[in-house]
Each structure stands twice: as C-alpha cells, then as structure tokens.
Amino acid sequence: MQNKTFYIRTYGCQMNESDSERIAGTLIDGGYSMVASADEADLVVLNTCSIREGAENKVYSDIGRLRLLQREAGATRTVAVAGCVAQQEGPALMARDRSVGLVFGSRAISRLPELIGRVEAGERVTAIDIHTRPDAPDSQVRGDPHxxxxxxxxxxxxxxxxxxxxxxxxxxxxxxxxxxxxxxxxxxxxxxxxxxxxxxxxxxxxxxxxxxxxxxxxxxxxxxxxxxxxxxxxxxxxxxxxxxxxxxxxxxxxxxxxxxxxxxxxxxxxxxxxxxxxxxxxxxxxxxxxxxxxxxxxxxxxxxxxxxxxxxxxxxxxxxxxxxxxxxxxxxxxxxxxxxxxxxxxxxxxxxxxxxxxxxxxxxxxxxxxxxxALVGSLVNVLVEGVSKRNTARLSGRLENGALAHFEGDPGWVGSFRQVRVTQASASALIGVAV
CATH class of the missing domain: 3.80.30.20 (tm_1862 like domain)
Incomplete structure (x- = not known):
C-alpha cells in the first residue's frame, strides 16, 4: 500500500468519529496519505450510520456520486463502506452496487491492510463479523490535539x-x-x-x-x-x-x-x-x-x-x-x-x-x-476549542456542562482552560469576556 491516498467521510455518532481516526491511523501506517476530498483519493471510505430512517439511501446516493465521479475522471478508485450500514447491509450492499470493493465492520479495522490488498488483487471483500473481539486502538490519527x-x-x-x-x-x-x-x-x-x-x-x-x-x-x-x-x-x-x-x-x-x-x-x-x-x-x-x-x-x-x-x-x-x-x-x-x-x-x-x-x-x-x-454574570471555566466558526474574532469552547461559549481572546489559548465571565445567553450558546 505505497504512494496511495485516501479520504474518509464520517456520518453519525462520536463512536464513528473515533473509528474514523482509527481507520486513518491504520491506513497511514500502511503507506497511505490522507487527502481533503474524494476526487483526489485512490481509496474512499464511507464510515456510515444507520440509527435513523433513510440512512441507507443517503449512503447509496453518495456511492452513486462517487461512481459518476470515477466515470467522468476515468480513474480507478476503491470505494469502501464501513460502520453500521456496512454491518446491517453487508453482502446486500455489495450485490446492489458493484463499484463497492470493500465492506467492513468496526471490529475489522486492524485488518485493513490485508483486506485492501485482497481488493487490489481483484477480489470484492466483506468483513463484518460482529462476534470477534473489538480491535485495540494500536494506531489512531487524532482529529484534535487537546x-x-x-x-x-x-x-x-x-x-x-x-x-x-x-x-x-x-x-x-x-x-x-x-x-x-x-x-x-x-x-x-x-x-x-x-x-x-x-x-x-x-x-x-x-x-x-x-x-x-x-x-x-x-x-x-x-x-x-x-x-x-x-x-x-x-x-x-x-x-x-x-x-x-x-x-x-x-x-x-x-x-x-x-x-x-x-x-x-x-x-x-x-x-x-x-x-x-x-x-x-x-x-x-x-x-x-x-x-x-x-x-x-x-x-x-x-x-x-x-x-x-x-x-x-x-x-x-x-x-x-x-x-x-x-x-x-x-x-x-x-x-x-x-x-x-x-x-x-x-x-x-x-x-x-x-x-x-x-x-x-x-x-x-x-x-x-x-x-x-441563569449563568449570566457568573465566572465559568472553559476549555478553549478553537476559533469561532461564526465570528473569527472570537474563540469558542465548552463548559463542563457542555454549553458552548464564545469570547474574544488569543488563538494561542486553544487547548487551555480559561475563566470567562458570561455576559449574554441564547438557547444555543453563551457570550462572555475572558478574565
């Protein structure tokens, strides 16, 4: 698996986010490089969620777009489906769309080098045993440094x-x-x-x-x-x-x-x-x-x-x-x-x-x-997570109760805890001043 690129699209819960970090770590250890979009990738992994109605259709729609992209570019790309739709649909997913080369579950992540090798040799592979022991996270690309x-x-x-x-x-x-x-x-x-x-x-x-x-x-x-x-x-x-x-x-x-x-x-x-x-x-x-x-x-x-x-x-x-x-x-x-x-x-x-x-x-x-x-006027402890997505002049972070807070400050504070005086509140976030 040398000089190849991959892209992961993650749907759903925090467990899937963690699994995607493990998938990325395993692929990088195997010689792949991560890229920012599917059209740049030799391998596209759709890490799916099936907790809600219609999830399968969303995945099939994304597979269809990848198939069209591949046809227009004339490229050879491996499409892999992971996560709960993979576990739920399994062989049916493979039968429905021949552009999918690999379907694997969360308990097969450590086997990815072997599984991809089989796909590259021309095999279409399904690995969805839910009764094996979960993989130890030997390698993981963390999405956040703090x-x-x-x-x-x-x-x-x-x-x-x-x-x-x-x-x-x-x-x-x-x-x-x-x-x-x-x-x-x-x-x-x-x-x-x-x-x-x-x-x-x-x-x-x-x-x-x-x-x-x-x-x-x-x-x-x-x-x-x-x-x-x-x-x-x-x-x-x-x-x-x-x-x-x-x-x-x-x-x-x-x-x-x-x-x-x-x-x-x-x-x-x-x-x-x-x-x-x-x-x-x-x-x-x-x-x-x-x-x-x-x-x-x-x-x-x-x-x-x-x-x-x-x-x-x-x-x-x-x-x-x-x-x-x-x-x-x-x-x-x-x-x-x-x-x-x-x-x-x-x-x-x-x-x-x-x-x-x-x-x-x-x-x-x-x-x-x-x-x-009720928090307006109080001093709260905030873990600074990054620059606010809505206002780049502000930082964002979370209180231990999970509430999101926005406040002005130094981007160098990211990853540290800061005391913030709450000055305003909406139903979605707090506004405050760092002290």
Missing part, C-alpha cells in the same frame, strides 16, 4: 425495540482496563487535557473483566495531566449508586450527565424494552442531584413510537417539565429493519410524529434558555 475520544467498549446487550445497535455493533465487549489506562496516560503525556470515554452503554463496562465503570473512572481520575473526563452513552438501568458515588468523588469527571429517558410513559417504556419505569429513572436523578448539586442533566427522547397515545406523549412532556433538563436530543421514531418495533402495531403518521417533535423541542428550547440565562 481532546481525544477513547473507546472503552463496543456493542450492546439491551436489544431495545427501536435500536439497530446490537445487530450492527454486536454484543457488549469491554476493553481491558489496563489498556484504557495506558492509552489515557499516553494521551496525557502528549498534552491532551480532556478525554471522552465512548461505548454504546458505558455504564455496563467491565463485565468481561470483573470490573466496572466506577473503578475505571477512579483509575483515570488519578492520571496527572488529564483535567476533564467525559463519557457517553449511559443506560438508566445500569446507572448504579456506586457509580453516582464515584462521580461525586471525582471532580475531574465533567458535571454533566447524559442519561437517555426515551419516553416519560411507562407503557411506552415497556414496549420499548427499556427495563425501567419513569419513577425509577426519576429516583436516580434525584439521588445523583443530591450528591452533585448543579449537575447538568441531558437526555434523549423518542416521540411517535408505535402505539404512543396523546396521553403517553403528555407523560413525556410532564417528565421534561419535572426534571428540567439542561438540554435534550429529541427524535421522531424511525423504522429500522430487523428491530422489534417494526413489528408492533400502532405506527403513527409522519405529521403526528413531526408535530410532537416540534412541541417537545420548543418546550426544551425555552428551558435551555432559562438554564443559560
């Missing part, structure tokens, strides 16, 4: 009715804690100050190693140089008292908890197969808030799940009011192939789902604005 993704586990054993992750990412397998600690220690030595621990369900981390996420956090908290630790995603049924106590004992862990509720209706939660009631969820929120006053809590919610009545939707709105989330990610239910929800009765029309989502998001926007306005 903040890093660190995958601690992969897969999910929960099989929620709406979710394709168990089918596309496989069963839960955790990395050994010693490997995670070594990776984070090495990042600290290289000057990284923030790490985000990734997994489909980090709160169930460690089962195959006789440990748990609380123990891992305590070990990472002790590493000099790392000043902020984030993690995603958590499942309420695995969010234990022991983990809450650890969060309270470890100030480097960001005072931000993302705990997906999905619905405020017990009937809908049961149909989703979530494994908890709203009362049980609320009790966990109350306990963790008692340990960590001021904790910013965010969530995921799905509206329009099959069979959701007006009363069920009202229960979700009541839950949002009662908990007072700092922010939330709202989605309308998406039909996903192979999921239990697809077989349920009571599928709602698009207009109903759209209206419910708009109502939910409008309610939360007002709540988020109140949370942000």
């Amino acid at each position: 903040r890093a993704w660190v995958t601690v586990m992969e897969g999910c054993d929960n099989h929620c009715a709406f979710c394709v992750v168990p089918a596309t990412r496989g069963p839960e397998v955790s990395r050994h804690p010693d490997g995670v600690v070594a990776e984070v220690r090495e990042l600290a030595e290289r000057g990284y100050v923030e790490v985000t621990l990734l997994g489909q369900n980090v709160t169930s981390y460690g089962k195959n190693h006789g440990t748990d996420f609380a123990d891992l956090l305590r070990r990472l908290h002790a590493i000099d140089g790392i000043r902020r630790i984030r993690y995603t995603t958590s499942h309420p049924k695995d969010f234990s008292d022991r983990l809450m106590d650890t969060l309270a004992d470890c100030p480097k862990v960001a005072r931000h908890l993302h705990l997906p509720l999905q619905s405020g209706s017990d009937r809908v939660l049961a149909r989703m197969g979530r494994g908890y009631t709203y009362a049980a969820y609320r009790a966990k929120i109350e306990r963790v808030r008692s340990l960590l006053p001021g904790l910013a809590i965010t969530t995921d919610l799905i509206v329009g799940f099959p069979g959701e009545t007006e009363a069920d939707f009202s229960a979700t709105l009541d839950a949002v009011r009662e908990i007072g989330y700092f922010n939330l990610y709202g989605f309308k239910y998406s039909r996903r192939p192979g999921t239990l929800a697809l077989t349920l009765d009571g599928h709602l029309d698009d207009d109903t789902r759209d209206q419910r989502l708009a109502t939910l998001l409008a309610m939360q926007k007002a709540t988020t604005l109140r949370h942000y306005q």
Whole structure:
C-alpha cells in the first residue's frame, strides 16, 4: 500500500468519529496519505450510520456520486463502506452496487491492510463479523490535539425495540482496563487535557473483566495531566449508586450527565424494552442531584413510537417539565429493519410524529434558555476549542456542562482552560469576556 491516498467521510455518532481516526491511523501506517476530498483519493471510505430512517439511501446516493465521479475522471478508485450500514447491509450492499470493493465492520479495522490488498488483487471483500473481539486502538490519527475520544467498549446487550445497535455493533465487549489506562496516560503525556470515554452503554463496562465503570473512572481520575473526563452513552438501568458515588468523588469527571429517558410513559417504556419505569429513572436523578448539586442533566427522547397515545406523549412532556433538563436530543421514531418495533402495531403518521417533535423541542428550547440565562454574570471555566466558526474574532469552547461559549481572546489559548465571565445567553450558546 505505497504512494496511495485516501479520504474518509464520517456520518453519525462520536463512536464513528473515533473509528474514523482509527481507520486513518491504520491506513497511514500502511503507506497511505490522507487527502481533503474524494476526487483526489485512490481509496474512499464511507464510515456510515444507520440509527435513523433513510440512512441507507443517503449512503447509496453518495456511492452513486462517487461512481459518476470515477466515470467522468476515468480513474480507478476503491470505494469502501464501513460502520453500521456496512454491518446491517453487508453482502446486500455489495450485490446492489458493484463499484463497492470493500465492506467492513468496526471490529475489522486492524485488518485493513490485508483486506485492501485482497481488493487490489481483484477480489470484492466483506468483513463484518460482529462476534470477534473489538480491535485495540494500536494506531489512531487524532482529529484534535487537546481532546481525544477513547473507546472503552463496543456493542450492546439491551436489544431495545427501536435500536439497530446490537445487530450492527454486536454484543457488549469491554476493553481491558489496563489498556484504557495506558492509552489515557499516553494521551496525557502528549498534552491532551480532556478525554471522552465512548461505548454504546458505558455504564455496563467491565463485565468481561470483573470490573466496572466506577473503578475505571477512579483509575483515570488519578492520571496527572488529564483535567476533564467525559463519557457517553449511559443506560438508566445500569446507572448504579456506586457509580453516582464515584462521580461525586471525582471532580475531574465533567458535571454533566447524559442519561437517555426515551419516553416519560411507562407503557411506552415497556414496549420499548427499556427495563425501567419513569419513577425509577426519576429516583436516580434525584439521588445523583443530591450528591452533585448543579449537575447538568441531558437526555434523549423518542416521540411517535408505535402505539404512543396523546396521553403517553403528555407523560413525556410532564417528565421534561419535572426534571428540567439542561438540554435534550429529541427524535421522531424511525423504522429500522430487523428491530422489534417494526413489528408492533400502532405506527403513527409522519405529521403526528413531526408535530410532537416540534412541541417537545420548543418546550426544551425555552428551558435551555432559562438554564443559560441563569449563568449570566457568573465566572465559568472553559476549555478553549478553537476559533469561532461564526465570528473569527472570537474563540469558542465548552463548559463542563457542555454549553458552548464564545469570547474574544488569543488563538494561542486553544487547548487551555480559561475563566470567562458570561455576559449574554441564547438557547444555543453563551457570550462572555475572558478574565
């Protein structure tokens, strides 16, 4: 694999962003060079997401554009599809479009040199075994010199009715804690100050190693140089008292908890197969808030799940009011192939789902604005991430609660923590003055 170029397009979640960094590192180790656009590349990798309806069509559309580009340029280009669409579609994807030479899953990244070699020899290759152990991140091209993704586990054993992750990412397998600690220690030595621990369900981390996420956090908290630790995603049924106590004992862990509720209706939660009631969820929120006053809590919610009545939707709105989330990610239910929800009765029309989502998001926007306005006049600690995309005279960074802040300052501050006095607030960001 000498003197070849590659381009990666990444769709979807933070896990995919991390996987793309690993793909890039593996390819560079194999002699490839990264380029800025697909038309310059000998190898184009589409690292895909299938969590939402229509994701497959978007990928096929991009493959079609690449095929047209290749025909117009008269070039020979390898197209590879990775990620969840690759895992979900597999051989069907290869059969549908012969311009795709390689389909591979996240647990085959370390095998890329071998797989690409087979493609270059004329073979069309599929490598999507979800039951192999996840690769150790031996090589990774980090997209940021100060903040890093660190995958601690992969897969999910929960099989929620709406979710394709168990089918596309496989069963839960955790990395050994010693490997995670070594990776984070090495990042600290290289000057990284923030790490985000990734997994489909980090709160169930460690089962195959006789440990748990609380123990891992305590070990990472002790590493000099790392000043902020984030993690995603958590499942309420695995969010234990022991983990809450650890969060309270470890100030480097960001005072931000993302705990997906999905619905405020017990009937809908049961149909989703979530494994908890709203009362049980609320009790966990109350306990963790008692340990960590001021904790910013965010969530995921799905509206329009099959069979959701007006009363069920009202229960979700009541839950949002009662908990007072700092922010939330709202989605309308998406039909996903192979999921239990697809077989349920009571599928709602698009207009109903759209209206419910708009109502939910409008309610939360007002709540988020109140949370942000409450910060006006306060002094906050911001990790400077870069120059603002909207106003190049300003810098941008995030508070530990996840809020975005813009302020004037020296570009040399990027990667450092700065005290900022908040002067203005909208529902999307804070404006302040560095002090």
